[in-house]
Amino acid sequence: MTGVRTQENGDGDPRRAIELLWGVSAPPRRGPKPKLATVDVVRAAVALADADGIDAVTIRRVADQLGVSPMSLYTYVPGRAELLNLMIDHAHGELATPADGLGWRAALTAIAEDQWALFHRHPWLLQVATSRSALGPHSFAKYERELRAVEGIGLDDVEMDAVVGLVAGLVRTTARSSLDNARLVRATGMTDAQWWERAAPVLAGIPAADAAHYPLSSRVGQAAGEAHNAAENPAYTFRFGLARVLDGIEALVTTRVDRS
Template sequence: MATDFTAGADPARTMALLWRGPRDDVPRPGPRAGLDVDRIVATAVRLADADGLPALSMRRVAAELGAGAMSLYTHVPGKAELIALMYDSVLAGLYPEPPSGNWRARLTAVAQANWDLLVRHPWVATVGTGRPILGPNLMAKYDAELAAVDGLGLGEVEMELVTILVTGFVKGIVSGLHEKVAAEQASGLTEEQWWAATEPHLDRVFDPERYPTATRVGPVSGPELGAYPAERAYAFGLERLLDGVAAIIDR
């Protein structure tokens, strides 16, 4: 999937927007402004949810708001800054209550919260976060996820690595799910139709002696799991991942 980076955003301008204080409610003279940052970000999120980040532009957001593109730039400097604001905004309320229970339950809650976020907002998986701009909601997410593995005897570096392991696993599984949906939309073929079109050609070239393991496993796993069993892979993989974390804790 294509990646949109927030690293190109102006750090100072973006941080100021992310950490802006509550609005001044004192009435001001003159006409009321038709645009504000929150309205721009909410509109951009709605458009990205529908069509993805590649289709998002400052001009399109402005048109949706019934405003000129240049008027947006008086509130948000550019698309990179807008994406950073969008990303932080959808993290709000990710953990209404801190993950609770034993450590497996807490990490399962972390995984589920990230799964729900990425399914609800598919474009989030395409936001490059190698250099994240730390907004208030991202910091709250980071703190809640670290707290889920606090008090287990792990060092600070291990705590962070475990949270990266869990969230990265979820992102990988959900990204595959979105790629499958995108392939269906691009081809106009359902999963069943695509395999039906492919199968006659595969039968002509497939050599069971050359691929003996695939010959044995595929006919069994394929009918049960399908081409990309995201939910099964998520449930199975998360349990195995937590088993590995248990080994670290026991050590």
């Protein structure tokens, strides 16, 4: 997904988006009963994005999927920006609540793994700007679960928000790398190992690129390549990075407990 333009969903009508997200009814209209519900439109848009990418989600394409005219779709959503907001919240509805009784580390780990899986089910989520998403009930529930995982462990409110943002950012970044790698394999028909089988002999024939000039790169790169059978392993990076982030949080909390 490298190079794919981020979709803007913050330029729509926030009032109408929030009303749709929270089920606030619009004034009744005269005429026949609508054939669809707003959730039908959202599900069709999500299915289209899953299959063909976020650029495929247009009012016309969604209308075609539902067998209605594009103009009739505006009965349910005022525009594409609002539809993207609804899609994000709908996807967040798939996220689970961590099991009761988990410690904060296990709870945050479960949350992060759930989000990692969500991005892989719905790669288009990585192409949608979220800083101005009109928060719906599922997105609020997501944030509430994340905060609950670290409630009462010794962080203040601003730190709690920063911790859940840090974890979410790690998931998002590594999931993007994972999906980029998968896209490259599909596009080229070659795995990373196959690509390096072609590239390695060329590098080996260039004196300036040998191990004597780059001893650390050669040693570490070879070790990582043999461990992952690839130049990188985003899933490993995700889980390694998550553990180190949690270690840092635990060290901060422990220091404060020791001082009290």
